[in-house]
Amino acid sequence: MRKYTLIIAEKPDTANRIATALDDKSSPRRETDNGVPFFVAKHESKELVIASALGHLYTVSGVKKREWDYPIFDYQWTPRWIAEKKASKTRAWIKVLSKLAENATEFVDACDYDIEGSIIGYSILKYACNSKETVAKRMKYSTLTKEELKESFNKLLSHLDFELVEAGLARHEVDWLYGINLSRALTLAVKNNNSTYAMLSTGRVQGPILKYIEIREKNIQVFVPTPFWSITAKIRIDEHIFDLEYEKKAIETKTEANNIAAACKVRKGKIDKINVKEFQQKPPVPFDLGTLQREAYKLFKYTPIQTSKIAQHLYVNALISYPRTSSQKLPPTVGYRVILKKLSNAAVYQKLAQSLLAKDTLKPNEGPKFDPAHPSIYPTGNMPEKALDTAEKNIYDLIVRRFLAVFGEPALKQSIKVSVDINQNQFFMTGYRTLKECWIEYYKPYIHSENISLPLLFEDQKVAVQKVTLKDNFTKPPSRYNPQSLLRKMEKEQIGTKATRAMAIQTLYTRKYLEGEQNMVITGLGFEVAGVLKNYCPSVVSSEMTRKLEGKMEQIQLKQDTKQNVLADTIKDLKIVTSSLKHNQSEIGMQLGQKIKQLQLDKRTIGNCPKCQIGKLVIIRSKKTGKRFIGCTNFFENACNTSFPLPQIGTIKPLVSPCKSCGYPVIKVLIKSKHPWRLCLNPNCSDKEQKI
Amino acid sequence: MKCKICSRPVKEKGYCSLHLKAYQNIYGKFVVWEKALGVTWMDYLIKISKNSLSGEWAKEVAKHLIEGESRNDKEK
Ligand SMILES: [Zn+2]
Ligand SMILES: [Zn+2]
Ligand SMILES: [Zn+2]
Numbered sequence: 001m002r003k004y005t006l007i008i009a010e011k012p013d014t015a016n017r018i019a020t021a022l023d024d025k026s027s028p029r030r031e032t033d034n035g036v037p038f039f040v041a042k043h044e045s046k047e048l049v050i051a052s053a054l055g056h057l058y059t060v061s062g063v064k065k066r067e068w069d070y071p072i073f074d075y076q077w078t079p080r081w082i083a084e085k086k087a088s089k090t091r092a093w094i095k096v097l098s099k100l101a102e103n104a105t106e107f108v109d110a111c112d113y114d115i116e117g118s119i120i121g122y123s124i125l126k127y128a129c130n131s132k133e134t135v136a137k138r139m140k141y142s143t144l145t146k147e148e149l150k151e152s153f154n155k156l157l158s159h160l161d162f163e164l165v166e167a168g169l170a171r172h173e174v175d176w177l178y179g180i181n182l183s184r185a186l187t188l189a190v191k192n193n194n195s196t197y198a199m200l201s202t203g204r205v206q207g208p209i210l211k212y213i214e215i216r217e218k219n220i221q222v223f224v225p226t227p228f229w230s231i232t233a234k235i236r237i238d239e240h241i242f243d244l245e246y247e248k249k250a251i252e253t254k255t256e257a258n259n260i261a262a263a264c265k266v267r268k269g270k271i272d273k274i275n276v277k278e279f280q281q282k283p284p285v286p287f288d289l290g291t292l293q294r295e296a297y298k299l300f301k302y303t304p305i306q307t308s309k310i311a312q313h314l315y316v317n318a319l320i321s322y323p324r325t326s327s328q329k330l331p332p333t334v335g336y337r338v339i340l341k342k343l344s345n346a347a348v349y350q351k352l353a354q355s356l357l358a359k360d361t362l363k364p365n366e367g368p369k370f371d372p373a374h375p376s377i378y379p380t381g382n383m384p385e386k387a388l389d390t391a392e393k394n395i396y397d398l399i400v401r402r403f404l405a406v407f408g409e410p411a412l413k414q415s416i417k418v419s420v421d422i423n424q425n426q427f428f429m430t431g432y433r434t435l436k437e438c439w440i441e442y443y444k445p446y447i448h449s450e451n452i453s454l455p456l457l458f459e460d461q462k463v464a465v466q467k468v469t470l471k472d473n474f475t476k477p478p479s480r481y482n483p484q485s486l487l488r489k490m491e492k493e494q495i496g497t498k499a500t501r502a503m504a505i506q507t508l509y510t511r512k513y514l515e516g517e518q519n520m521v522i523t524g525l526g527f528e529v530a531g532v533l534k535n536y537c538p539s540v541v542s543s544e545m546t547r548k549l550e551g552k553m554e555q556i557q558l559k560q561d562t563k564q565n566v567l568a569d570t571i572k573d574l575k576i577v578t579s580s581l582k583h584n585q586s587e588i589g590m591q592l593g594q595k596i597k598q599l600q601l602d603k604r605t606i607g608n609c610p611k612c613q614i615g616k617l618v619i620i621r622s623k624k625t626g627k628r629f630i631g632c633t634n635f636f637e638n639a640c641n642t643s644f645p646l647p648q649i650g651t652i653k654p655l656v657s658p659c660k661s662c663g664y665p666v667i668k669v670l671i672k673s674k675h676p677w678r679l680c681l682n683p684n685c686s687d688k689e690q691k692i
Numbered sequence: 693m694k695c696k697i698c699s700r701p702v703k704e705k706g707y708c709s710l711h712l713k714a715y716q717n718i719y720g721k722f723v724v725w726e727k728a729l730g731v732t733w734m735d736y737l738i739k740i741s742k743n744s745l746s747g748e749w750a751k752e753v754a755k756h757l758i759e760g761e762s763r764n765d766k767e768k
Binding site for chain 1: 699710713714717718720721724725727728729730740743745746747748749750
């Protein structure tokens with residue numbers, strides 16, 4: 001019987017990379033079993049089998065009880081295909097991994113070196129490979145380049161990082177306990193106090209985020225603007241026109257503003273003072289995931305999740321280092337010069353990379369953040385094997401140029417502040433000039449060097465006043481969150497981890513608590529859920545509680561606390577939370593029930609009633625016949641009897657714009673395996689039905 | 693007791709916690725408006741109820757106050 005080392009990677013793509021890197025001929029044999037791929041490689045006369053997970057194969061799930069109730073504190077780790085309908089595919093993967101484990105003599109965990117990766121590898125070794133987690137070795141790497149993979153295989157760590165695993169297991173178990181108990185409490189409160197059912201859910205990380213957005217929305221909705229005035233002037237010097245601002249940005253009374261504006265109606269002014277300052281601007285720091293996500297949003301409007309996915313793709317193709325890092329460090333061990341040399345093979349980066357290579361010493365401008373598992377995100381210097389799409393190209397180029405820029409010298413800038421006297425009123429103009437670009441040159445086009453050039457000016461110089469403008473203004477309400485500002489807020493409050501933040505935001509959209517991509521608006525339902533949590537279990541939405549828990553998990557990683565302790569504390573806290581929720585169930589049910597009924601009505605609403613103009617047309621199912629039709633809500637007030645027949649099969653969706661021929665509301669009908677069509681409700685319409 | 697404007701429970705002065713905050717803002721900002729433009733209370737309420745930068749709840753309270761004031765005038 002053949003003997004081999006079983007290497008477990010996190011995903012099939014990574015397994016392929018590892019197999020190719022380790023195979024002596026760089027061409028491992030790809031095999032499949034039950035549709036599950038794995039690779040067989042020869043490495044210095046040893047046989048290797050490289051298989052992979054498909055993300056998480058195991059998950060936390062409740063110990064089944066007959067009653068659907070809460071609180072629940074009994075759970076276990078089970079195969080995901082048992083716990084989640086959608087994960088049925090993972091069943092075959094576990095089977096194949098178990099089979100491959102039977103004949104393996106050595107085990108290597110090669111999953112991503114972070115919390116999630118460590119749990120994936122650990123649970124496979126423990127549950128699918130018959131408790132091999134204690135004997136398995138660990139492969140640690142930050143890029144998928146051939147060189148690094150080989151080196152990391154030759155220097156295997158002698159055991160798994162159990163502290164990281166413990167911290168990860170604790171995180172999953174704590175999150176599961178919060179999620180299941182809070183979600184059940186909300187759902188049951190609605191179900192027991194209303195004649196309606198809606199699955200409501202929330203979690204440990206979502207609570208505080210929802211609260212931030214709710215607080216912001218409240219501040220916007222109670223906002224009262226106040227008036228203020230501002231004065232600007234246009235002056236001419238030689239043939240150039242310049243804009244000046246009055247020394248006070250905001251003038252508080254209309255009388256004062258009018259008086260100043262009137263006094264400035266003169267032809268000439270004079271330059272009072274010229275203040276020139278030179279200053280240095282340091283290069284940016286290397287990218288951690290959060291900084292990359294924010295920069296990508298600013299430059300390309302990619303959402304944090306999009307950027308994360310693109311970066312992951314670039315990583316799997318060995319173009320960049322591991323992106324889920326919170327490090328802003330770039331240690332010399334990554335090999336600055338090797339990367340720069342490789343980059344200089346690409347025509348676009350050649351000149352820039354060579355100019356850095358010409359330097360005697362290379363010292364990156366590192367940031368304060370540190371991550372024990374990985375350095376910051378940097379390019380490997382490899383060239384893409386396959387053409388990248390536009391988004392991938394953008395993110396790749398951004399990462400390369402950022403890497404180059406961090407080695408640049410500080411830029412030299414100059415600010416010029418000129419004060420101008422117009423009839424004894426002080427006005428200002430400011431100009432910036434970049435004297436030496438240095439690092440800015442490497443980071444173009446992602447940064448512009450602002451240059452407002454001024455002609456030769458001197459004090460007491462006379463200037464021609466062309467125009468003085470008085471403007472009415474109002475103070476503005478706070479702006480809504482966008483993906484970039486929300487992510488920054490979460491980082492600042494230390495909510496979630498770099499790997500989970502973007503996902504937590506996405507969950508709020510899926511649960512319909514949040515709407516709008518660039519301008520995040522909390523929905524009515526989200527508002528009520530946040531209100532309920534804040535009222536009846538404030539600890540759940542407090543940043544402090546979440547931060548404390550994150551701290552405890554970090555302590556597990558540092559061996560200063562244990563998983564058992566953290567879980568025991570969590571259960572203790574949750575007992576208080578759930579009993580408060582149970583105690584106030586009927587108030588909670590009422591508060592949420594109203595919004596849910598409203599939402600359910602909105603979903604059924606087709607449009608305004610064309611007959612009475614007051615009621616709304618809604619889809620109604622007849623209690624007598626079970627058939628559906630459209631009726632006016634005014635019917636219940638005995639005021640309107642408008643009704644329209646509906647097709648009895650298929651899904652019905654209202655269309656926004658009314659019928660072009662007759663102005664009646666229009667619906668879309670969707671039937672499986674048939675072409676969808678639009679239907680005008682007016683029975684006499686000349687344009688009644690149409691395929692879309 | 694229900695809020696004068698919405699159906700939420702009353703916190704103070706006949707308003708729910710949300711409309712109360714709006715009401716307090718309206719009261720607090722009046723001095724600024726009075727100083728800046730010399731407006732009367734009624735003028736002020738009309739102006740903020742029409743200002744697009746005012747929050748929805750602030751507008752609701754302003755309109756409610758306008759109605760109350762004109763009712764008082766009639767009674768006089
Ligand atoms: Zn009607
Ligand atoms: Zn029509
Ligand atoms: Zn109210």
